[in-house]
Amino acid sequence: xxxxxxxxxxxxxxxxxxxxxxxxxxxxxxxxxxxxxxxxxxxxxxxxxxxxxxxxxxxxxxxxxxxxxxxxxxxxxxxxxxxxxxxxxxxxxxxxxxxxxxxxxxxxxxxxxxxxxxxxxxxxxxxxxxxxxxxxxxxxxxxxxxxxxxxxxxxxxxxxxxxxxxxxxxxxxxxxxxxxxxxxxxxxxxxxxxxxxxxxxxxxxxxxxxxxxxxxxxxxxxxxxxxxxxxxxxxxxxxxxxxxxxxxxxxxxxxxxxxxxxxxxxxxxxxxxxxxxxxxxxxxxxxxxxxxxxxx
Ligand code: SF4
Numbered sequence: 590x591x592x593x594x595x596x597x598x599x600x601x602x603x604x605x606x607x608x609x610x611x612x613x614x615x616x617x618x619x620x621x622x623x624x625x626x627x628x629x630x631x632x633x634x635x636x637x638x639x640x641x642x643x644x645x646x647x648x649x650x651x652x653x654x655x656x657x658x659x660x661x662x663x664x665x666x667x668x669x670x671x672x673x674x675x676x677x678x679x680x681x682x683x684x685x686x687x688x689x690x691x692x693x694x695x696x697x698x699x700x701x702x703x704x705x706x707x708x709x710x711x712x713x714x715x716x717x718x719x720x721x722x723x724x725x726x727x728x729x730x731x732x733x734x735x736x737x738x739x740x741x742x743x744x745x746x747x748x749x750x751x752x753x754x755x756x757x758x759x760x761x762x763x764x765x766x767x768x769x770x771x772x773x774x775x776x777x778x779x780x781x782x783x784x785x786x787x788x789x790x791x792x793x794x795x796x797x798x799x800x801x802x803x804x805x806x807x808x809x810x811x812x813x814x815x816x817x818x819x820x821x822x823x824x825x826x827x828x829x830x831x832x833x834x835x836x837x838x839x840x841x842x843x844x845x846x847x848x849x850x851x852x853x854x855x856x857x858x859x860x861x862x863x864x865x866x867x868x869x870x871x872x873x874x875x876x877x878x879x880x881x882x883x884x885x
Contacts, residue, residue: 591700591733593618598699598730599650600765614650614697620705621647621667623660625678627687632823632865634780634787635719635742641691642682642716644675650697651725651757653746654833655798655840662694663832675705676712683716688786689740691719699730706737717788720773724766725759731772740780741773741791748807752798755837767811780821780863792821792864796828797852799840805852813859822864824852844869 591598593607603612611617627640635641645658647667660666670678679690690709695702706718717739724743745766747753753762773791780790793812795805805824812820826849830841846869853866 591730593700598727599696600725600727600759600761601650614648615665616648616697618701619669620672620675620698620701621665621669622675623647623667625682627682627685628691631691632787632792634782634785634792635689635691635740637688637786639686639688641689641719642679642685642687643691643693644678645693646695646698648697649694649723651723651759651762653723653757654837655756655828655830656832657829659832672701672705672708675702676708676714679705679709679714680712683714687716689717689719690714691721691742693721694723695720696722696726696730699733703733703737710737719787723757724769725757725762726765726769728768728772731769731776735776739777739789740787741770741777742794743770743773743791744794744796745770745808745812746796746803748804748811749802752802752804756798756802756840767815771815774816779817779819790821791816792823794823794825795852796825797844797849798828799842799844799848801848801851802840806855809852809855809859809861813861818860818862820861820863822856822861824849824856824864824866826867826869 595604596607596612601613605612607618623645625644628643629636629640631641647661647665649662656662682690719740719742720738721742747762750760750763754760777790780792781788826844829843834841849869
């Protein structure tokens with residue numbers, strides 16, 4: 590059972606009472622978010638022409654040195670919203686005609702967001718809920734989302750514990766994330782679309798790091814062997830050096846074309862049938878405009 594008085598929401602299991610103190614993620618009992626906006630730059634079957642209703646939550650349960658939204662995830666820029674406000678935002682999105690409500694970095698607020706989703710559904714929310722997480726999550730917490738989340742969009746970050754420790758301070762990530770992803774898959778199965786818009790299922794994002802530091806080859810092999818080649822994969826090329834990457838020279842640069850092609854080649858070798866690849870961009874023009882003024 591999820592417990593915010595001895596917090597056990599994520600694999601850190603800090604045991605803190607979030608009514609009076611904070612743990613690793615620095616999030617207290619109140620839900621904080623920085624930005625909510627209709628977004629058109631997610632995968633085509635999420636954004637399509639009507640967009641996704643994205644809600645970007647403040648704080649995070651990992652501390653990635655390359656986080657491109659570190660002002661929100663690490664510094665906690667954002668403002669507190671009630672569960673009712675959260676539900677109202679979701680309903681507002683639906684009334685705007687979005688394809689889905691897309692929750693970005695929600696894990697550390699799982700219990701509060703569950704209540705928000707339930708409230709929104711009581712108010713008539715019917716578009717799919719997208720859970721966009723880092724997959725550093727407990728199976729027990731994910732089980733509480735069953736029937737509430739329609740589309741899981743986990744980042745599968747590492748299959749190398751040294752990289753997970755060095756870059757995200759989560760050495761056991763390669764043990765934790767596969768179990769989380771199996772639970773997501775158990776709940777929703779392969780991604781199903783209607784008119785090329787995602788409705789239910791799992792799509793796995795892989796943000797490629799320079800020098801293949803996260804071991805995309807091992808990640809793809811695991812997905813192939815455990816979920817099968819029908820799994821939707823989103824292979825992301827948009828990594829760029831930011832935040833604390835200057836301390837890690839090996840990842841303090843954008844990807845090369847060769848590095849991206851290595852990953853695309855692996856997709857083909859394993860025979861994956863569904864998903865998305867990108868052009869090499871080497872820029873950050875897709876980045877949402879997080880504002881410090883939202884820090885109230
Ligand atoms: S959600 Fe935050 S406080 Fe709770 S266990 Fe995870 S890191 Fe610790």
